[in-house]
Amino acid sequence: MEYSRHPLDSHIYLASLCLFLTLLLLLHRCRRHRHRHRHRHRHIPLPPNYAAISSNAVRHVMVPVGVAGPLSVDDRDYLVPMATTEGCLVASTNRGCKALKDSGGARSVVLRDGMTGAPLLRFRTAKRAAELKLFVEDPHNFHALSVVFNRSSRFVRLQSVKCAVAGRNLYMRFSCSTGDAMGMDMVSKAVEIVLGFLKNGEFPDMEVISLSGNFCSDKKASAVNWIEGRGKSVVCEAVIKGEVVKRVLKTTVGALVELNVHKNLIGSAVAGALGGFNAHASNIVSAIFIATGQDPAQNIESSHCLTMMEPVNGGRDLHISVTMPSIEVGTLGGGTELPSQSACLNLLGVKGASKESPGSNSRVLATIVAGAVLAGELSLMSALAANQLVQSHMKYNRSTENCLEKIK
Numbered sequence: 001m002e003y004s005r006h007p008l009d010s011h012i013y014l015a016s017l018c019l020f021l022t023l024l025l026l027l028h029r030c031r032r033h034r035h036r037h038r039h040r041h042r043h044i045p046l047p048p049n050y051a052a053i054s055s056n057a058v059r060h061v062m063v064p065v066g067v068a069g070p071l072s073v074d075d076r077d078y079l080v081p082m083a084t085t086e087g088c089l090v091a092s093t094n095r096g097c098k099a100l101k102d103s104g105g106a107r108s109v110v111l112r113d114g115m116t117g118a119p120l121l122r123f124r125t126a127k128r129a130a131e132l133k134l135f136v137e138d139p140h141n142f143h144a145l146s147v148v149f150n151r152s153s154r155f156v157r158l159q160s161v162k163c164a165v166a167g168r169n170l171y172m173r174f175s176c177s178t179g180d181a182m183g184m185d186m187v188s189k190a191v192e193i194v195l196g197f198l199k200n201g202e203f204p205d206m207e208v209i210s211l212s213g214n215f216c217s218d219k220k221a222s223a224v225n226w227i228e229g230r231g232k233s234v235v236c237e238a239v240i241k242g243e244v245v246k247r248v249l250k251t252t253v254g255a256l257v258e259l260n261v262h263k264n265l266i267g268s269a270v271a272g273a274l275g276g277f278n279a280h281a282s283n284i285v286s287a288i289f290i291a292t293g294q295d296p297a298q299n300i301e302s303s304h305c306l307t308m309m310e311p312v313n314g315g316r317d318l319h320i321s322v323t324m325p326s327i328e329v330g331t332l333g334g335g336t337e338l339p340s341q342s343a344c345l346n347l348l349g350v351k352g353a354s355k356e357s358p359g360s361n362s363r364v365l366a367t368i369v370a371g372a373v374l375a376g377e378l379s380l381m382s383a384l385a386a387n388q389l390v391q392s393h394m395k396y397n398r399s400t401e402n403c404l405e406k407i408k
């Protein structure tokens with residue numbers, strides 16, 4: 001049978017072809033759009049030092065940031081950014097700042113500034129391990145090591161090397177200034193170079209078991225940081241007027257002094273605390289660390305704090321101090337280069353390399369951390385003395401006034 005083509009057939013054929021091509025085009029565009037959309041979520045602007053994170057970056061985790069202050073330390077006022085999910089924390093620190101400001105502010109002293117790195121070495125005998133210890137303790141050899149160590153960076157300057165022998169293991173603790181950087185990567189680099197120098201010189205039999213042997217101690221609670229210090233060792237103090245204790249903190253000098261002895265000193269002794277002779281230094285340290293791009297894991301030793309409270313001026317006023325031996329902060333490098341974290345450092349006026357002398361920005365940041373901890377201690381201790389803690393947490397952690405609610 002002969003099949004005769006209807007004239008409409010070719011039109012239908014052409015129209016179907018066009019429709020097919022249009023669908024194909026739409027599908028292609030749709031896929032491209034989906035790819036771009038996915039890519040946009042994947043693309044998180046991170047500085048070059050974040051190459052490893054960038055390659056796996058998916059999203060940012062948002063943490064609310066509040067501002068406490070003005071915090072008055074060493075005659076300067078700061079607005080302190082705090083990133084936290086603890087709904088009451090900013091209000092509490094803010095109250096402490098107000099009590100401080102109304103009493104003339106706080107004063108601080110930086111007692112020491114040095115980051116530490118601690119390799120673990122092994123020898124065939126304990127005698128050989130001890131020989132390296134004695135070698136390093138000789139001033140002439142120490143000088144030679146310093147020259148090699150300091151060559152690794154424009155800012156690293158070796159201050160001391162402590163050695164602990166355990167059997168045939170040797171634990172070295174190098175301590176050095178690192179300018180305005182927190183300094184851990186700088187120290188690790190310098191230590192590696194010095195170990196190469198020792199191995200190629202007097203100690204070819206030395207075995208490097210690990211570049212880090214825990215004597216530093218990084219990101220772990222330890223007595224060595226509590227006693228020797230790590231990063232910045234800071235003391236911050238203030239005299240709070242009795243009238244301010246009543247009006248702003250809703251308690252009395254006597255109640256605060258008594259609570260401090262029984263909670264922060266005896267209570268912590270009962271708990272066998274290591275560096276935790278305070279109420280909540282870590283609340284404030286963590287919040288400032290996250291906001292300003294510090295390494296949050298270093299909150300452990302950075303929160304070591306001894307809080308003291310004593311009556312002064314015939315018992316009318318309160319002397320309060322926080323002694324913090326290992327605040328590990330930097331104003332450049334690491335997470336401080338991220339955009340929001342940079343903005344928080346700018347808010348404090350300490351972003352980047354200091355113009356005066358290397359390290360002054362990071363030392364000021366450490367005094368701000370200590371000052372904010374002092375404010376936080378004042379407020380929480382007062383809330384506990386006045387039996388206000390639960391009531392305030394029910395209000396700010398559960399109500400719609402909570403900053404988390406606002407962000408949702």
Ligand SMILES: CC(C)(COP(=O)([O-])OP(=O)([O-])OC[C@H]1O[C@@H](n2cnc3c(N)ncnc32)[C@H](O)[C@@H]1OP(=O)([O-])[O-])[C@@H](O)C(=O)NCCC(=O)NCCSC(=O)C[C@@](C)(O)CC(=O)[O-]
Nearest residue numbers: 088089091092094095098248250279280379380383388392
């Ligand atoms: C919540 C307060 C401050 C109320 O305290 P209050 O005295 O009732 O507040 P107020 O309304 O009278 O205001 C006094 C000042 O406080 C500040 N203030 C007051 N409210 C705000 C707010 N919303 N936002 C910002 N600032 C606030 C502000 O400076 C204000 O002055 P003003 O500006 O009005 O002249 C107080 O009850 C408090 O500090 N509570 C303690 C909360 C706290 O510190 N929580 C920390 C977490 S607890 C924890 O995690 C650790 C723990 C407890 O387990 C550790 C331990 O001790 O073992």
Ligand SMILES: NC(=O)C1=CN([C@@H]2O[C@H](COP(=O)(O)OP(=O)(O)OC[C@H]3O[C@@H](n4cnc5c(N)ncnc54)[C@H](OP(=O)(O)O)[C@@H]3O)[C@@H](O)[C@H]2O)C=CC1
Nearest residue numbers: 153154155179180181182183184185186188295333334353
């Ligand atoms: N290695 C480890 O074991 C650990 C590493 N870390 C990580 O280390 C990182 C931070 O390392 P860190 O060493 O602080 O920073 P960086 O590695 O970013 O080093 C700082 C850089 O800034 C330069 N620089 C410019 N101006 C200054 C200045 N004024 N003061 C100091 N340095 C300046 C330094 O110069 P130059 O090149 O001359 O030195 C160096 O290149 C974080 O990401 C942290 O998480 C944390 C804990 C342990």
